[in-house]
Amino acid sequence: MARDYYEVLDVPRDADAAAIKKAYKSAARKHHPDLNQGNPAAEALFKEASEAYDVLSNDDKRRVYDQYGHEGLKGRGFDPNFTDMSDIFSAFSDLFGGGFAEAFGGGRGRGRGSDLEVPIQLTFMEAAHGVTRTLTVPRQAPCEPCRSTGLKPGAKPSTCGTCAGQGQVITAQGFLRMRTVCPTCRGAGRQVSNEDRCTHCRGAGRVRSSAEVEVRIPAGSYSGLQIRLNGKGDAGEPNAPAGDLYLTLDVEEHAVFKRDGSDVYATVDVPYPVMCLGGSVVAPTVHGDETISVRPGTPSGHIVTLTGKGIDDVRQRGRRGNALVRLVVGVPTKLGDEEEALIRQLAVLKKEDVSEKGFWAGLFDKLM
Ligand SMILES: [Zn+2]
Ligand SMILES: [Zn+2]
Structure with missing residues (x-):
């Protein structure tokens, strides 16, 4: 009893032509005799899928099959009974034309050079x-x-003696006649x-x-x-x-820039007075430095977006990502005397609990 053709190709009953073709190509690729040499089960599946495709890809045959099933096809002479693999390849030469390699992408033809x-x-x-x-x-x-x-x-x-130039030989396995690549000339047909x-x-x-x-x-x-x-x-x-x-x-990674797709992140130290009072700062982008204006009262960690200053999208011509500049408060590690005096003045004004001048140095001396 023949299997349902929709089931064979694993497509819904209302599948369109494109979906049917796609399903057949994938089944044919999986069970292709070239890839399953000496495997009669694969050959049978290849044949079955090809018959299903023969019917479902033809509007008239498909209509008859939908209404009357396998018997209906037989009655009208639509029964696709492929006796030989070469029947299949010639029936679907639009798919197999140019050989297996071209039909199924990848071009893994016989004798092809290695990738x-x-x-x-x-x-x-x-x-x-x-x-x-x-x-x-x-x-x-x-x-x-x-x-x-x-x-x-x-x-x-000279023409290969084993296959008479056909490149393929026919071997019999039980009831199945199989076409396999000629072992002498490896499919070339010539020697x-x-x-x-x-x-x-x-x-x-x-x-x-x-x-x-x-x-x-x-x-x-x-x-x-x-x-x-x-x-x-x-x-x-x-x-x-x-x-x-x-x-x-x-x-390689970059010391300053981090990528997220075509967006590029960079972090810039901004002096505390600039963050407080507003001003400007120079930020690096992959296309060169940009001057960014900083608004008064900018919080540390604030991100400024420079539209279109990121990296080209390699998959989408003409689309470019953004530069995202993170502004953080820059803290000096060394202070001049005058600078320290001013900051201490500010701390007193704001009643901040800061270490006394020379506190750490003094503690260090005591420990020693
Ligand atoms: Zn040969
Ligand atoms: Zn040579």
Whole structure:
């Protein structure tokens, strides 16, 4: 008894075309024969999901199925009975067109070069303003003499004898016929004899070397951000694409600035008289110093927002965060005689309980 198609794709009965396509793609990705070689259960699930998609993605078939179920489809010749995996790939060539790799993103095709990951250390300011870096990346590079073909000049590959150039072989497991990648040519469909191989890369089409890669790290980058450079990873096997290069950023802390997304915090010491009487103070921002006016009676810890003086939002072009300047009372650690006398006068006036002049020094002398 066939399972309900909505249940197979795990979508509600009123799911729209986009939701159905998305559900099928995710099921197909999970059960794809390329990723589940030698697993008949996955193949069966792949087939089942494909049948469900065949019906639910077609308005006429879906209407019949909704009204009359599986039997109704059979009666009208709508029954999607895929006998072979290749039927599925050709039926949904819009999804699978260009092969598994392109249809499912990621481009993890056979023979594709490996992805590389390179950590990059940035200063706070480099991340804030963006920076261009030239990196030396050890990687598999395309072989120049053979132009990545792996062949000697004038040599031609011969058709693979195992799969007759198909790149796939059919094996039988019980009732299921399975298509798997040809073990001899690993899906290429072609073979190169030893004497026809490029002597520089020994037929691999790529050589170990290091590449200079110039990268522009955008303003507003942050720790943990990954930048992908398409095709800058390891070169692939002949006729296969290169992998990608991933840069993983690590941003150093700053002595003055603290980031919260694209907002930047800084703390500024403001002299007590300025906090009391009002005035102005110079505050640092990542774009340079700004003069801030301080209102009379400003409490310590008060935050002044400088709109648009923060860091660019790396995800949203044109949006910039704010600078948030925390004003705190600056307390001098050393006082001149006159300064101390004035502060003592103030303490007397306000009847503040302050230590006597030289109190701590005197106590220290006694203890010694
Ligand atoms: Zn083969
Ligand atoms: Zn070569």
